[in-house]
Amino acid sequence: MLSSQFSRNICHYIALSSAFAASAFILNNFLTHIFALPGLYGTLNAVGFSFDTPEDTYGGFALFIGIFQSLTYVAALVYPYMILRSQSAAPRSSALMNNAAARIVSAAFWAVMLIGIVDAAISFVRIEDMLPSIVGADLALSLGKPSFRGVYVHMPLLFAGIAISFMRRGVDFIWLASLIVFGELLIVITRFIFSYEQAFMGDLVRFWYAALFLFASAYTLVHDGHVRVDVIYATFSDRAKACTNIFGSLILGLPLCWIVVARGLWGPSSPFNLALLNFEVTQQGFGMYVKYLMSGFLIIFAISMLFQFASVIIKELNVLENNREPDETGALQEKVS
Numbered sequence: 013m014l015s016s017q018f019s020r021n022i023c024h025y026i027a028l029s030s031a032f033a034a035s036a037f038i039l040n041n042f043l044t045h046i047f048a049l050p051g052l053y054g055t056l057n058a059v060g061f062s063f064d065t066p067e068d069t070y071g072g073f074a075l076f077i078g079i080f081q082s083l084t085y086v087a088a089l090v091y092p093y094m095i096l097r098s099q100s101a102a103p104r105s106s107a108l109m110n111n112a113a114a115r116i117v118s119a120a121f122w123a124v125m126l127i128g129i130v131d132a133a134i135s136f137v138r139i140e141d142m143l144p145s146i147v148g149a150d151l152a153l154s155l156g157k158p159s160f161r162g163v164y165v166h167m168p169l170l171f172a173g174i175a176i177s178f179m180r181r182g183v184d185f186i187w188l189a190s191l192i193v194f195g196e197l198l199i200v201i202t203r204f205i206f207s208y209e210q211a212f213m214g215d216l217v218r219f220w221y222a223a224l225f226l227f228a229s230a231y232t233l234v235h236d237g238h239v240r241v242d243v244i245y246a247t248f249s250d251r252a253k254a255c256t257n258i259f260g261s262l263i264l265g266l267p268l269c270w271i272v273v274a275r276g277l278w279g280p281s282s283p284f285n286l287a288l289l290n291f292e293v294t295q296q297g298f299g300m301y302v303k304y305l306m307s308g309f310l311i312i313f314a315i316s317m318l319f320q321f322a323s324v325i326i327k328e329l330n331v332l333e334n335n336r337e338p339d340e341t342g343a344l345q346e347k348v349s
Contacts, residue, residue, distance in 0.1 A: 131166070270314075
């Protein structure tokens with residue numbers, strides 16, 4: 013079925029366009045719901061391409077941004093075609109997908125590390141009633157509001173994590189795992205020796221553990237470490253294994269990631285948007301204000317896995333063509349340690 017160049021190009025195009033279109037969808041989702049921009053649907057409504065009556069009236073600048081938002085979807089569909097037409101870019105597109113997944117995971121990793129440490133520290137000094145003496149009564153009161161802490165504490169740390177990911181090559185999952193173990197050990201020691209336990213301590217461990225589990229999925233896929241029934245697969249030839257991985261990624265992998273993205277971000281009342289836009293928290297005493305960010309973990313999981321599934325598809329297509337990629341396909345292996 014994948015013996016013809018046309019069928020391989022179709023698979024290649026689906027892999028690339030799925031990842032790029034999901035990226036455009038996620039970007040436009042936040043532009044639409046955070047900054048009240050029209051997005052694709054609102055732009056079509058405003059210019060008369062929809063039968064619905066526009067609920068919002070947008071100014072000229074907002075409509076200009078809305079047109080730009082709409083063009084990102086066009087670019088997501090056209091750019092993969094341009095890559096396929098390029099003799100030099102097409103063979104290396106697996107490395108492009110790999111590098112994109114690595115960059116997303118790296119930025120998320122550092123953001124989670126910084127936010128976890130800082131938010132836990134704020135929660136601790138707030139519990140011990142030391143926060144007013146450190147930052148003043150007014151700021152201490154504001155830091156007790158999820159929206160204030162999310163905008164003025166978490167968001168700067170998120171951008172700091174993105175900046176660090178561009179300066180540092182690796183993502184040290186072993187250190188995050190070590191911090192989780194240390195956090196659990198600290199809970200045990202303080203609970204049974206000092207009879208001291210607070211909600212933020214458990215929140216921090218759960219926050220980091222969820223990040224470790226979801227962010228490392230793309231890395232695990234690179235190393236073929238996910239659960240697989242090898243009784244039959246191990247007997248396959250290289251070409252049969254390549255076809256199995258391609259169809260598995262196309263039929264199961266890409267649709268699963270798209271379901272997560274679409275179901276979670278389809279509208280303002282969808283699960284991920286509702287949690288993120290309202291800075292949802294689980295308030296147990298003076299716990300951490302990070303529950304809404306854990307909804308975002310699933311977005312990171314879905315988009316990083318989309319890029320990685322695309323990389324797998326393209327790499328296996330190269331196997332079928334007897335044109336294995338050079339070292340660039342190991343980008344995520346080098347970037348994530």
